[in-house]
Amino acid sequence: xxxxxxxxxxxxxxxxxxxxxxxxxxxxxxxxxxxxxxxxxxxxxxxxxxxxxxxxxxxxxxxxxxxxxxxxxxxxxxxxxxxxxxxxxxxxxxxxxxxxxxxxxxxxxxxxxxxxxxxxxxxxxxxxxxxxxxxxxxxxxxxxxxxxxxxxxxxxxxxxxxxxxxxxxxxxxxxxxxxxxxxxxxxxxxxxxxxxxxxxxxxxxxxxxxxxxxxxxxxxxxxxxxxxxxxxxxxxxxxxxxxxxxxxxxxxxxxxxxxxxxxxxxxxxxxxxxxx
Amino acid sequence: xxxxxxxxxxxxxxxxxxxxxxxxxxxxxxxxxxxxxxxxxxxxxxxxxxxxxxxxxxxxxxxxxxxxxxxxxxxxxxxxxxxxxxxxxxxxxxxxxxxxxxxxxxxxxxxxxxxxxxxxxxxxxxxxxxxxxxxxxxxxxxxxxxxxxxxxxxxxxxxxxxxxxxxxxxxxxxxxxxxxxxxxxxxxxxxxxxxxxxxxxxxxxxxxxxxxxxxxxxxxxxxxxxxxxxxxxxxxxxxxxxxxxxxxxxxxxxxxxxxxxxxxxxxxxxxxxxxxxxxxxxxxxxxxxxxxxxxxxxxxxxxxx
Numbered sequence: 139x140x141x142x143x144x145x146x147x148x149x150x151x152x153x154x155x156x157x158x159x160x161x162x163x164x165x166x167x168x169x170x171x172x173x174x175x176x177x178x179x180x181x182x183x184x185x186x187x188x189x190x191x192x193x194x195x196x197x198x199x200x201x202x203x204x205x206x207x208x209x210x211x212x213x214x215x216x217x218x219x220x221x222x223x224x225x226x227x228x229x230x231x232x233x234x235x236x237x238x239x240x241x242x243x244x245x246x247x248x249x250x251x252x253x254x255x256x257x258x259x260x261x262x263x264x265x266x267x268x269x270x271x272x273x274x275x276x277x278x279x280x281x282x283x284x285x286x287x288x289x290x291x292x293x294x295x296x297x298x299x300x301x302x303x304x305x306x307x308x309x310x311x312x313x314x315x316x317x318x319x320x321x322x323x324x325x326x327x328x329x330x331x332x333x334x335x336x337x338x339x340x341x342x343x344x345x346x347x348x349x350x351x352x353x354x355x356x357x358x359x360x361x362x363x364x365x366x367x368x369x370x371x372x373x374x375x376x377x378x379x380x381x382x383x384x385x386x387x388x389x390x391x392x393x394x395x396x397x398x399x400x401x402x403x404x405x406x407x408x409x410x411x412x413x414x
Numbered sequence: 415x416x417x418x419x420x421x422x423x424x425x426x427x428x429x430x431x432x433x434x435x436x437x438x439x440x441x442x443x444x445x446x447x448x449x450x451x452x453x454x455x456x457x458x459x460x461x462x463x464x465x466x467x468x469x470x471x472x473x474x475x476x477x478x479x480x481x482x483x484x485x486x487x488x489x490x491x492x493x494x495x496x497x498x499x500x501x502x503x504x505x506x507x508x509x510x511x512x513x514x515x516x517x518x519x520x521x522x523x524x525x526x527x528x529x530x531x532x533x534x535x536x537x538x539x540x541x542x543x544x545x546x547x548x549x550x551x552x553x554x555x556x557x558x559x560x561x562x563x564x565x566x567x568x569x570x571x572x573x574x575x576x577x578x579x580x581x582x583x584x585x586x587x588x589x590x591x592x593x594x595x596x597x598x599x600x601x602x603x604x605x606x607x608x609x610x611x612x613x614x615x616x617x618x619x620x621x622x623x624x625x626x627x628x629x630x631x632x633x634x635x636x637x638x639x640x641x642x643x644x645x646x647x648x649x650x651x652x653x654x655x656x657x658x659x660x661x662x663x664x665x666x667x668x669x670x671x672x673x674x675x676x677x678x679x680x681x682x683x684x685x686x687x688x689x690x691x692x693x694x695x696x697x698x699x700x701x702x703x704x705x706x707x708x709x710x711x712x713x714x715x716x717x718x719x
Contacts, residue, residue: 145489150519251503255560258467258497259520263487408487411430411470 148261152269155243162238163277166231167284174288175295177222182296187218215300216307216379219289223310224375228285229349232314235277236322237341243270244326245334248412257412267330267407271400274322282315306379313385316392317373321345323399330407369395419478420445420568420599421466426475428461435461436623439475443601448594450610450617450631451603452707458623459603460500463572466601467497479568493521496566500573500603502557504545510556511541517560526563533559536585550577562589569593569600575609587613607707611635619710626710635706641699642684645672647692660687 180186222228244267247253256266286308293302324344328337352370355361365371372388421443428435436458443449453459464470466477471486478484479491504513511530518526534541539555548556554577561569569590575583583606590600590613604610610617611631619627619634627634646652652673659665659675660683666674677684688696 145492148520150516154516250505251499251501252505254469254499255502255504255517256520257469257487257489258492258495258499259517260489260492261520262489409471 145260145262145265148256148259148265148269151256151261151266152272155269156273159239159243159273159277163235163280166235167281169231170228170281170285171288171291173225173228174219174222174285175292177225178219178289178292178296181215181218181221182298184299215298216303217376219292219302219307220310220375220379222289223285223307223314232278232281232318233321233342233345235281236274236318237325237338237345239274239277240270240322240325240329241334241337241341243273244329244407245332245337249334253412263408264404267326267404270329271326271404274326275319275396275400278319278322279315281318282311285314286311303379306382309384310375310378313373313378313388313392316389316396317369320369320392320395320399323396323403327399327403327406330403330410333413418444420447420480421449421601422478423462423466424476424478426462426465426477427473428458428465428470429473434458434623435473436465436620439620439623439625441618441625441628443599445599446594446597447616448590448600448602448614450614451601451620452607452610452617453620454605456622457620459620460572461623462620463500463570463601463603466570467495468492491568494567496561496564496569496571496598498557498561498569498571498574500576502554502560504553504556504560506546507544509542509544510539510548510559513545514541514556514560514563518564521564526565529565530559530563533562533589536589537582551579551582554578555582558586558589562593565593565596565598567598569598571600572603573605574602575604575606583609619707621710640678640681641666641674641676642681643672643674643697643699644688645694645696647694653691658687660684663687 180190247256253266257263289302289307289311290304293304321341321344325337325341328340331337332340348368348370351361351364351368355365369392372391374385374388378385419442423439423441426439427437439458439462451459451462461470465472465486466479466484468484468486468488468490476483480494482491484490504510504517514530515527518530530541533539534555537555537558539552539559541556541559543552545553545556554574558574561571561574571590574590575586578586587609590602594600594613600613602610602614614631616628616630617634618625648671652668652671660677662679663675663677663684666676668674675684
């Protein structure tokens with residue numbers, strides 16, 4: 139009787155998938171980094187800020203809300219720099235990675251027929267899921283660090299009249315990363331349950347509904363009671379930048395959502411028959 | 415489980431919601447045996463194989479490979495199994511060599527480069543081309559290299575010669591024989607019944623998820639309806655009427671001098687009936703596995719004459 143109790147962790151698969159995602163990661167990281175330089179390049183100069191704020195005031199109110207709201211004021215350097223952390227383009231880049239990686243690697247490999255081959259080797263479904271979760275979550279964390287690094291580099295490149303509260307930006311980056319990680323967890327869950335297209339559609343729908351509620355509720359009070367049910371409720375940049383303490387409650391909620399969605403996805407993935 | 419059984423399937427049932435997959439399948443395969451697994455499309459062959467590979471979770475029952483119960487998703491015994499899926503896919507943008515190397519690294523096949531080279535040479539396959547650029551037949555060859563590359567103890571092959579030309583198909587059948595000679599156990603699922611007859615000792619026939627036959631190939635062939643071609647002496651007439659044919663005998667074709675008939679059971683009855691006519695000569699036609707196989711389905715469908 140053969141004994142094969144322990145199946146080794148598929149490091150070669152983790153390496154292969156990481157390399158496959160690396161180019162996309164670098165491109166996203168490059169844009170996030172560059173965006174911080176651009177934002178700091180604009181906001182370090184009061185004349186440019188004035189012009190920028192005049193321009194923003196011409197646009198519909200919700201756009202200002204999307205970019206930092208009342209924090210966009212001349213002299214509020216931290217609020218102005220935080221545009222680089224909240225601007226929809228940056229959120230889009232994060233979500234692109236958070237949604238794209240699990241759906242490409244989990245549901246995508248099932249759809250392409252490669253998963254049948256991977257699972258015919260001494261590789262368990264749990265190991266495969268862990269590989270995807272690691273690439274998603276570690277990749278998101280690394281993007282957050284790149285974003286913060288962008289701010290650090292930019293504050294050294296440009297002179298600011300006030301001291302830039304880098305520690306506060308680090309906190310903002312961590313909470314922002316957790317928020318994006320939560321979306322990654324939701325994408326892992328949907329990718330474990332559905333085909334690639336359905337998984338992408340459901341995750342994007344989840345994001346759009348959450349974002350819509352959080353933005354619309356700013357100028358339509360009827361929507362306010364719904365905001366605690368959205369993930370964007372659990373990140374408050376002005377509060378993070380204005381206070382020295384960490385937003386423990388928000389962090390706990392986001393970590394719980396990330397853990398629950400990731401674990402639930404893992405359990406479903408393990409028990410689900412793949413549509414091979 | 416007895417030590418001489420490489421694969422054992424015990425009352426295995428798999429349902430897809432209300433749809434049938436396989437129903438109460440039980441059979442086992444001895445070590446070193448080449449076992450044919452036959453059935454039309456949708457009969458449950460691939461479902462059985464995927465349960466055996468732990469890719470599907472059975473509704474009930476169990477599969478054992480080399481003495482261990484297969485647990486879905488746990489890669490049980492996969493170190494010892496060479497698997498060729500019915501619809502073989504591998505990363506299209508990479509060369510076959512790189513993909514095979516990766517798959518080999520996911521297990522015990524780190525040292526199978528030499529073997530893969532040998533196999534590629536025998537199959538006339540260029541491993542350095544991107545899979546996307548390969549024809550369907552050449553992709554199937556990559557699958558064959560993948561399945562045989564690490565010299566597994568158990569080979570589970572789902573339609574291994576699909577898309578291959580006859581010459582390469584013969585090479586694959588040779589590889590199967592060689593593997594069995596070296597002690598490997600082979601489960602060969604195929605639509606090409608002649609190839610099953612060429613290499614297998616025993617076969618199971620599946621229909622609508624149920625096992626309808628499990629026997630040596632020779633017995634499967636014998637169990638079909640037998641056929642006779644009878645020529646009558648020139649100038650004499652062929653029996654004008656066949657209305658009085660004994661039960662179980664039917665006319666397949668007739669012309670002015672001969673009758674082609676099939677019968678089941680003993681030849682005695684049909685010979686006694688023929689003795690009433692001026693018979694010149696009789697040919698006993700070899701029943702092919704295909705004919706025997708089709709007859710299983712006629713029987714099951716209630717079309718037997």
